[in-house]
Amino acid sequence: MISAFFQHLEQTQQRTVSLITQQGYDQLLIGSGSLHGHFLDDTRYPFRPNPHFVLWVPFLAEHPDCWLLVRNGQKPVLFYYTPTDFWHLTPELPSDEWTKAFELVAYDDFAAVESQLKGHNTAVINEQLVTITASDNTAINQNPQALITALNFHRAVKTEWEQHCLREANYLAVKGHAAAEAAFLAGKSEYEINQIYFSAIAHNERDMPYDNIIGLNEHAAVLHYQFQQRTVPDQHRTLLIDAGARFNSYAADITRTFTPEGSLFADLVRGLDDLQQQLCNQISAGSNFIALHEQMHLMIADLLNRFGIITANPEIQLEQGITRTFYPHGLGHLLGLQVHDVGGWQQDEAGTLLNPPEEHPFLRLTRTLEEGHVITIEPGVYFIPQLLKELKNSPSSEHVNWAMVEQLLPYGGIRIEDNICVQKDGSENYTRDGFAKL
Structure with missing residues (x-):
């Protein structure tokens, strides 16, 4: 795939040069970012690179203080930080085939980078502002x-x-999700399931695109459950696992809900999984994501009605906002170098925004889908005590089978999340294809 990488760089450079020229710049300097120290300590947080940098150099996701200089008609210049340091391992200048796309410069003093800016109008994109000595005919615009x-x-x-x-x-x-399911069925704790997941995909915590969500039983009702208990619950009713992986800096973001067969909740999991696949199969270039999200609410309303959880028909449920109690978040988001990739509300390169509908404020994507978009599709059905209490105190309470809700509360909730690549006529489901290969 190295030829595809070179083609990716060529496309990225053409687009970037066009944009910086339109906006009056001679060149663009992109920093990989720097390490951050802990408060009142001499240790540092794990490094997270600038996504604008790894778009060009995805192989250097663990290398702070590198810089990339982009100019029209020239190879990008990669300034590779090689400090004199006996406390840490100083990386050697890379020599893999991908480096042929760059002019490599080893440096340990920012002056080497700064010298390339004099006499130019340069845009700089970097997390931290840098101190640059201006001179005649030199203009620096940081994070325009x-x-x-x-x-x-x-x-x-x-x-x-x-x-x-x-x-x-x-x-x-x-592979990690399959290992997690086996660990759940074997009665492991949240902490143990998380460690087994890491082992199955040969990642450690800093390799992950986001912190894993490993929720057993009632914890599956916490949308972004942030702990991993080491104690084993008396009974394993549910595992909701939202966990990904990285490949060349690009993220997977997958959720599955596991439960033993033979319960009403297991039937509900299977029902939501069927609906999720039905919706995924409808996606293609030109699909309106807001309409897809609203359609998912209608489908979930029908599911709740069919299972007898809600007695009102789907139209009444939507009119009264009942489904938002059980499905409070958005249908999905853009995916790429970042888990929640940027630009989800943008309608054009000028930054015109289309905010989500007032009744669906957590929707992260409002764009009409285009060929080449990679998105998540992640509907859910949850039994969240806080939201259920609000529903119980509303006029819509009369439509709820509260005895059935009490029966399902100990299971927490369900989320099914796949990663989809939008195509001209249809889509490619990376996640389902991955499970089919196991």
Whole structure:
């Protein structure tokens, strides 16, 4: 796939040069980012690179203080940080085939980078502002919002190389989900399931695109459950696992809900899984994501009605907002170098926003889908005590079978999440394809 990577760089450079020229810049300097120290301590947080940098150099996701200089008609210059340091391992200058796309410069003093800026009008994108000594005919604009907004908009359409990386990240993550299911059925704790997941995909915590959500039983009702208990519950009713993987800096974001067969909740899991697949199969370029989200609410309303959880018909449920108690979040989001990839509300490169509907404030994506978009589709049905209490105190309470809700409360909730690549006529489901390969 190295030829696809070179093609990806060529496409990225053409687009970037066009944008910086339109906005009056001679060149663009992108930093990989720097390490952050803990408060009142001499240790540092795990490094998270600037996504604008790893778009060009996905192989250097663990390398702070590197810089990339992009100019029209020239190879990008990669300034590779090689400090003199006996406390940490100083990385050697890379020599893999991908480096042929760059002019490599080893440096340990920022002056080497700064010297390339004099006499130019340069845009700089970096997490931390840098101190640059200006001189005649030199202009520096750090983190220009108009340029960042335009770049963010175009990042939504993934190149062939990016699609390959996202596909492989999914194929890796599903191995972890299969191992987690086996650990759940074997009666392991949340902590043990998490460790087994890491082992199955050969990742450690800093490799992960986000912190895993490993929720047993009632914890499955906490949308972003943030702990991993070491104690084993008396009974294993539910495992909701939201966990991904990285491949060449690109993220998978997958959720599955596991439960033993033979219960009403198991039937509900299977019912939501069927609906999720039905919706995924409808997606293609031109699909309106807001309409898809609203359709999912209608489908969930029908599911709740069919199972006898809600007695009102789907139309009344939507009119009264009942489904938002059981499905309070959005249908999905853009996916790429970041788990919640940027630009989900943007309608053009100028930054025009289409905010989500007032009744669905947590929807992260409002764009009409295009060929090459990679998105998540993640409906859920949850039994969240806080939201159920609000529903019980509302006029809509009369439509709820509260005895059945009490029966399902100990199971927490369900979320099913796949990663989809939008195509001209249909879509490719990386996640389902990955599970089929196991």
